[in-house]
Amino acid sequence: MSSQTISVHLPDGAIREVPVGTTPLEIANAISPRLAAVSVVARLTPLATVPTAEENGAETASDEAMYSAGDAAAPRLVDLSTPLREDTQLALIRESDPEALKVVRHSAAHVMATAVLELFPETKLGHGPATEQGFFYDFYREKAFTADDLAAIEAKMAEVIARDEKFVVESQPREQALAQFERDGDFMKAHFVAKFTHEGDQVGLYRNGSFVDFCRGPHVPSTGRVKAVKVLNLAGAYWLGDEKNPQLQRIYGTAFFSQKEMDTHFKHLEEIAKRDHRLLGKQLDLFSIQEVAGSGLIFWHPKGAMIRKVMEDWMRDECLRRGYSLVYTPHVMRRELWKISGHEGFYAGNMYTPMELDDAEYRLKPMNCPGHILIYKNSPKSYRDLPVRYAELGNVYRYERSGTMHGLLRVRGFTQDDAHIFCTPGQIEDEVIACIDFAEAVLKTFGFAEFKVELSTWDPADRKTYAGSDENWLAAIGSLERALNRKGIPFKTIKGEAAFYGPKIDFKLVDVLGRLWQLSTVQFDFNLPARFELEYVGEDGERHQPVMVHRALFGSVERFFGVLIEHYAGAFPLWLAPVQIGLVPISERHHAYSAQVKAELEAAGFRAEVDNGNEKMNAKIRDFANQKTPYILVMGDKEAEAHAVSVRTRAKGDQGSMPLAAFLEKSLELVKTRSTEL
Ligand SMILES: [Zn+2]
Ligand SMILES: [Zn+2]
DSSP states (O other): OOSSEEEEEOTTSOEEEEETTOOHHHHHHHHOHHHHHHEEEEEEEEGGGOOOGGGOOOOOOSHHHHHSOOOTTSOEEEETTOOOOSOEEEEEEETTSHHHHHHHHHHHHHHHHHHHHHHOTTOEEOOOOBOSSSEEEEEEOSSOOOHHHHHHHHHHHHHHHHTTOBOEEEEEEHHHHHHHHHHTTOHHHHHHHHHHSOTTOEEEEEEETTEEEEOOOOOOSBGGGOOEEEEEEEEEEEGGGOTTSOEEEEEEEEEESSHHHHHHHHHHHHHHHHTOHHHHHHHTTOEEOOTTTOTTOOEEOHHHHHHHHHHHHHHHHHHHHTTOEEOOOOSEEEHHHHHHHSHHHHTGGGSOOOEEOSSOEEEEOSOSHHHHHHHHHTSOOBGGGOSEEEEEEEEEEOOOOTTOOBTTTBOSEEEEEEEEEEEOGGGHHHHHHHHHHHHHHHHHHTTOOEEEEEEEEOOGGGGGGOOSOHHHHHHHHHHHHHHHHHHTOOOEEEETOSBTTBOEEEEEEEOTTSOEEEEEEEEEESHHHHHTTOOEEOTTSOEEOOEEEEEEEEEEHHHHHHHHHHHHTTOOOTTTOSSOEEEEESSGGGHHHHHHHHHHHHHTTOOEEEOOSSSOHHHHHHHHHHTTOSEEEEEOHHHHHHTEEEEEETTTEEEEEEEHHHHHHHHHHHHHTTOSOO
16 A cells, blocks of 8 residues: 555455545545435445444443543444545445434434534533434533423424535634633533543544534534434433523424434334223223322233133243242242342342241242252152253232333233243253243244344353353354254344353244244253252163253243233234124114024134123124224124124134134134234
8 A cells, every 4th residue: 555545445345545545435435426315424444444344333422432432443434525544344224224214213312412502502512412213412501491482492303404504514723612612611522522532632623504512423514414303302401410400491303314213113103002002901901000009010801801811821831831830839938948049149139029928938939940940850760750841920029119110011910831841951942942932932823923032142251240150151152053953043133141050042022013022942051959958860870960951931921921912903803802803782672682692602612702782882892892803793683683793803804704603613723723813
């Protein structure tokens, strides 16, 4: 390389020799003006230190990342106008790339601050990072912003965007920038400059039009690239999070590269809100949480309890079919036991505090494992008895901080579909495969087509954090990997994420809105068998320690139910629906026939409900439809005469009249196959 040119390596493998000082925008334009038009920023990786893909993470929105220069050798996002000074890999980040969204949102925060200063010049600026859903900017102003002010800010932002002002970096000696901010009373900006730059530094300031802000960037090339922006709401925040400091006004907003993307985003949020299990739980009368009893404790109402019964029946039957034994263990056990298990040491913070009885102290169980272990230990085991598989729908209680509970998803009391498998090392792989099969069956049966799998392993560099021998760990990780490979399941290995007691496989299901939920887990344990001195007599007549696997597939019945409610928006498939069939007699003279139909349906195993009220037929149909009842059968003279029913389905509406026998055959088939079709 000569001193005048540098080589720029592009993702397709092409290498361009360009003069020092060439910008990514010039390179983009040389490739194609269309590429330049959709590029937002560039990712540079200095060639001396090309990292692996894994380390090549996205930038964070933390203050540190916003203001400080960071590690010069690390990959970083830069403005398209940044002059290139050294050999580098360069990737152009386009509007469609996920990383670009943060850039446009942070740029929109500058646009918001520009608008606020133009409207309310007395305002002092804090900072304006991008967030998961958009961005915010913190402002200090004595008068509170009103709803009208927010509307005016949004309108002014549109003007700033229409002016299409370029984002330009200006650099200033640090002392000069500090003096300027201090003179202007910009105490927050002065703080950030003082904290994140050093004496003698040149400080980078971003200008658009007459607005100047201190930050590290990067930004979109000009304000006009922020195509869609919305001011959302206002919240209070203390400067530096300290309530002794001035109170700031934090204005939230969101931004996109197009109005269409923004519309999709709000539609998605609306869909999420409509499916909120807390809302549907109330509308459909499924469950409640009652302050008088305590937060995070679930009351299952008859309809919710019916769904739970169907879920639990399925789970228990499957456990039996798959060679598990069902057990029950106590909810409270002596504190001594939790000392042996180690929970008193490493898990006490998540447990309810001890209660003192006349003979000893007791604690509510946060896990079922010690109970199952006591059953295992209660009689001698030989290799012929293994594997032993104990399953329990066990209620556990865990302390969650008040204020952190969330509907069915985060609770203080819940039911694990828990099982513990005790086996010989040689049986591990088959047992793990059986657990994976079972997990897949759960997800499929309950209507989740897609899931992601993660294998959490240890970090051998951090050896002292982990219980069990190296040999055990390597064997366990190997058997989990082999099991996943034998099943042909793609998985992501996450180093250092294992529990201290063993590696694990986590299943994350993908719901109908594309959200990921962590539910099923299969975990190895080298710790508890040692702590409880578990044994079996091997073929060699010697005593050996069994291997132990914890596994939960729903995870928590409560949480799984919450996910199901949102996944189906409360419209449960026929086999799960609490009321499967709603019966609507057209008038009083059809009550006798509808009672007869109900009896026949119930004899066939259906859950049916008759509406014998005085309302009109259409009102009754509407009531059942509001309850998301899968089938509604209407019965009048014609139906009574022909021993028929007029069928309406939740999805397709009026299906016309059919003989009751034909309806029974069809709907029974849907239940038997646990169809998600209806
Ligand atoms: Zn910025
Ligand atoms: Zn366990």
